[in-house]
Amino acid sequence: MAEKKVTKKDAAQKTAKKDAGIAPNMAKEEKKPRIGVFICHCGTNIAGSMSITDVQEYAKTLGDVAFADNYQYMCSTPGQKKIEDAIKEHNLTGIVVAACSPRLHEPTFRTATKEGGLNPFRFEMANIREQNSWVHMHDSEGATSKAKDAIRIAVAKAALLQDLIPKSVPVEPTAMVVGAGVAGMQAALDLAAAGIKTYLIEQEPSIGGRMSQLDKTFPTLDCSQCILTPKMVDVGRSKNIELMTYSNVDSVEGYIGNFDVTIRKKARGVLTPDEAEARGFVGGGCNGCGDCDAVCPVIKPNNFEVGMKPRKAIYINHPQVVPLIYTIDFESCVKCGLCVTACGDKKAIDLEMQDELIKVKVGTAILATGYDIFPIEKKEEWGYKKYENVISSLEFERLICASGPTGGHLVRPSDGVTPKKIAFLLCAGSRDNTGVGKPYCSRFCCMYSLKHAHQIIEKIPGAQPYLFYMDIRSFGKMYEEFYYRIQDEGAKFIRGRVANILEDPETKNLKVYADDTLLDRPMELEVDLVVLASAVEPAADTNRTRKLFGVSCSMDGWLLEAHPKLNPCGTTTAGVFLAGVCQGPKDIPDTVASAEGAASAASIPIHMGEVELEPYFAMCIEDKCAGCGMCVKLCPYSALDLIEKDGRTVMQVTEAKCKGCGTCGGFCPGGAIWMQHFTTPQIVAQIDAFLVGGEQ
Amino acid sequence: MxxxxxxxxxxxxxxxxxxxxxxxxxxxxxxxxxxxxxxxxxxxxxxxxxxxxxxxxxxxxxxxxxxxxxxxxxxxxxxxxxxxxxxxxxxxxxxxxxxxxxxxxxxxxxxxxxxxxRDIIPVNFLKTVQAIYTTGHGVPNNDVNRTARKKLGMAADPPTTHSYPEFIPGIQKILDYFKLKANADRIVKEREG
Missing domain, CATH: 1.10.1060 (Fumarate Reductase Iron-sulfur Protein; Chain B, domain 2)
Known part of the structure; x- marks a missing residue:
């Protein structure tokens, strides 16, 4: 990159002056810019790859630069103090810090700028770390030259920055949680306990999610239902939680503090006592007696039992459901009316019920949409859905669970016999780069497989579990101790991934082929049952829901947090937060911790009562606006309108709705729309500074 | 040692x-x-x-x-x-x-x-090279296969260099270009005399 000669009269200045009369905020002649430039070493992160002295000396030669300095860590207290002092001492009008990404420290330096007495928006950041020193680690000369360019560009913009005053909007003091698994329930309970009215939306007829399907939990071996049911009951009882089951989010409009959410309450066919009362049947409504279930002639597989138990067309998933209200599966109901007769005076059943759309307004929202099991039959070599005695870990949970289809007696699906030799395949579909499975670690399979091994040793005398593993990832509190315990109980660990499984067509036993890598011998092991610790993937409806809330996802489909370390519950959409596995695989302790974090984060704007919006709004330069109205149709946020003003039609921006996306500004044929903080002159000045080093 | x-x-x-x-x-x-x-x-x-x-x-x-x-x-x-x-x-x-x-x-x-x-290669692999050079096949056809093919209603020889020996010089040209045959002959001679 060739260095450019810089003149005192730079092009950016000319552009600014040319347009000065047009922009409303620029009407008054600004005083000559005096920019302070601060270069951060970031330890050796930046200083190790370029000459800080060279960069600083260069900065001093730039036209508008009144002061240049450097420091080891600009983000530290002494670093920030340098900015504050320099503003006062050198009478600066704008600040440039050349350091990391603005995503990391823009807020930090804006605060320092403000503390020094300037408007915080008179700050511009030059990224010389992520976009420079880290990628040009072995090219000091090139990195130095590129840093000079970056600073020259930032100074050109800083010279034209204007005072901006953020707008505050009131926050609706209610919250919404989407998904009522353990994450959603915990988040809703925390919000409710903090005094916030919370809508808890669940697409299934009952709450509890995946955790309610589990038998025991590692490493404490608590019964999953025993620790979950009290929470479910609390959710049902909480005055601050409005629970909406068999419902999903239909549409979302608005922004932080003011989301207008439409909820689709799916036709359940059964009235709650409250709903019955609203229809005038006092004392009626579903009481969960099950008389309808007894007479219903339609039989379908129960999804809660992973299809291993039948249910009727009118059903509850399991005896402990919250809320205890039956649901009609209208896709299989034949509308024979037997249930209506059996229900009698309670008049709880309405076979003609329709979906209902309900609008609510909330200030913040938490997504807790959870996970599904990866369809492991796609890895054909393990024969799931082909061999009867190859089951998934979730099927194992239901089979070993006392409330499951077999009353807790683990049996082989082929013949109902109790298995003695059982193989557990870990990383089934996880850590798989073939494009069939999932490249990530599903994170809780190691631990639940250890638990499964314990359960069969405990329940089946003489049973022998074999765990085929690549690595045992027992990273949590008391997890490694649990691994020790299960090995002590007699589980055999074989370090090798299973290559394939063949079935003996007579006995339906399975031959498992693996390489005992520690013994360096290929092995063939005949077992009675194989349990696949299947990978997990985002729940089916995740993608639709995330789009409604404007949340991004990473390549593997998990929802994207604002920062993986420093903001794991937030998203890039203000006011929308993530809890639990929808953000990435988590075990129960991590899920609950994440939910409590999300609840805390989601309660902050509500307790503050109002939020500041970044003032990056579009602004109409009314002299130039022809009133064509094309921008109005383009705006994705319905923030623009045409109004009559002084006998002309011009565009007007509703600032609370505008997100500063720039769609209108980029399109406007007359150049009549500028984005604040990214005005046309500012951007032109930056381009000029780069292309011609400030000369024209 | x-x-x-x-x-x-x-x-x-x-x-x-x-x-x-x-x-x-x-x-x-x-x-x-x-x-x-x-x-x-x-x-x-x-x-x-x-x-x-x-x-x-x-x-x-x-x-x-x-x-x-x-x-x-x-x-x-x-x-x-x-x-x-x-x-x-x-x-x-x-x-x-x-x-x-x-x-x-x-x-x-x-x-x-x-x-x-590095000349590290078992002799049988080199014999395969020699077979390809002379016949165009690593495993050339033999009488047992010819009988079996006829029994199955197929021609005694497949439609390869066995049926079209005029293409063998082309194959030899390729092998010669990479000196595969020369190297094979040399190593076999060193090992077997």
Missing amino acids: AKVKGYPEALENKLRDRRFYGEDTNPEFTKTVKKISDTIAHMCYQCGTCTASCPSAPRSSYRIRKFMRRAVLGFENEALTDPDLWLCTTCYSCTDRCPRDIAPTDVIMAMRNLAFK
Whole structure:
């Protein structure tokens, strides 16, 4: 990159002056810019790859630069103090810090700028770390030259920055949680306990999610239902939680503090006592007696039992459901009316019920949409859905669970016999780069497989579990101790991934082929049952829901947090937060911790009562606006309108709705729309500074 | 091996230092294998799916996983001088199932190429080269096959160089270009006289 000669009269200045009369905020002649430039070493992160002295000396030669300095860590207290002092001492009008990404420290330096007495928006950041020193680690000369360019560009913009005053909007003091698994329930309970009215939306007829399907939990071996049911009951009882089951989010409009959410309450066919009362049947409504279930002639597989138990067309998933209200599966109901007769005076059943759309307004929202099991039959070599005695870990949970289809007696699906030799395949579909499975670690399979091994040793005398593993990832509190315990109980660990499984067509036993890598011998092991610790993937409806809330996802489909370390519950959409596995695989302790974090984060704007919006709004330069109205149709946020003003039609921006996306500004044929903080002159000045080093 | 401590040679061999000191590896070997095989040989995480899929492994000392490990660490001499290198049947079962999406079979092929450059190659492979040179087939047709083919209603010879011997000179030209035949003849002569 060739260095450019810089003149005192730079092009950016000319552009600014040319347009000065047009922009409303620029009407008054600004005083000559005096920019302070601060270069951060970031330890050796930046200083190790370029000459800080060279960069600083260069900065001093730039036209508008009144002061240049450097420091080891600009983000530290002494670093920030340098900015504050320099503003006062050198009478600066704008600040440039050349350091990391603005995503990391823009807020930090804006605060320092403000503390020094300037408007915080008179700050511009030059990224010389992520976009420079880290990628040009072995090219000091090139990195130095590129840093000079970056600073020259930032100074050109800083010279034209204007005072901006953020707008505050009131926050609706209610919250919404989407998904009522353990994450959603915990988040809703925390919000409710903090005094916030919370809508808890669940697409299934009952709450509890995946955790309610589990038998025991590692490493404490608590019964999953025993620790979950009290929470479910609390959710049902909480005055601050409005629970909406068999419902999903239909549409979302608005922004932080003011989301207008439409909820689709799916036709359940059964009235709650409250709903019955609203229809005038006092004392009626579903009481969960099950008389309808007894007479219903339609039989379908129960999804809660992973299809291993039948249910009727009118059903509850399991005896402990919250809320205890039956649901009609209208896709299989034949509308024979037997249930209506059996229900009698309670008049709880309405076979003609329709979906209902309900609008609510909330200030913040938490997504807790959870996970599904990866369809492991796609890895054909393990024969799931082909061999009867190859089951998934979730099927194992239901089979070993006392409330499951077999009353807790683990049996082989082929013949109902109790298995003695059982193989557990870990990383089934996880850590798989073939494009069939999932490249990530599903994170809780190691631990639940250890638990499964314990359960069969405990329940089946003489049973022998074999765990085929690549690595045992027992990273949590008391997890490694649990691994020790299960090995002590007699589980055999074989370090090798299973290559394939063949079935003996007579006995339906399975031959498992693996390489005992520690013994360096290929092995063939005949077992009675194989349990696949299947990978997990985002729940089916995740993608639709995330789009409604404007949340991004990473390549593997998990929802994207604002920062993986420093903001794991937030998203890039203000006011929308993530809890639990929808953000990435988590075990129960991590899920609950994440939910409590999300609840805390989601309660902050509500307790503050109002939020500041970044003032990056579009602004109409009314002299130039022809009133064509094309921008109005383009705006994705319905923030623009045409109004009559002084006998002309011009565009007007509703600032609370505008997100500063720039769609209108980029399109406007007359150049009549500028984005604040990214005005046309500012951007032109930056381009000029780069292309011609400030000369024209 | 010299009798350093006066033990019998077999025992001396048993007691020799087998530590991996790091310096007997060649990082260039990993890169070369990657380049020739056109697969991510350095990404193996040693799960053993390859060996467990291998039809040779249960009945031989051939361990494809071990060759992958040598590729990762750059054990050039150990990989190229191990006679097991030539036991792969190139069935590609390991390549089908590798969860890291590596092609272990192609890693073996790359190592065989590198071994051949050092004249390390079993004679039967060279005889195959000679057979291709003279007939166009690694396994030329024979009377047993001809009878079987006729019985199945097919021509005695397949529609290859067996039926069109005029194409054999073309094949020879290719082999000559790479000096494959000349090298094969030379090594066979050195070994068998």
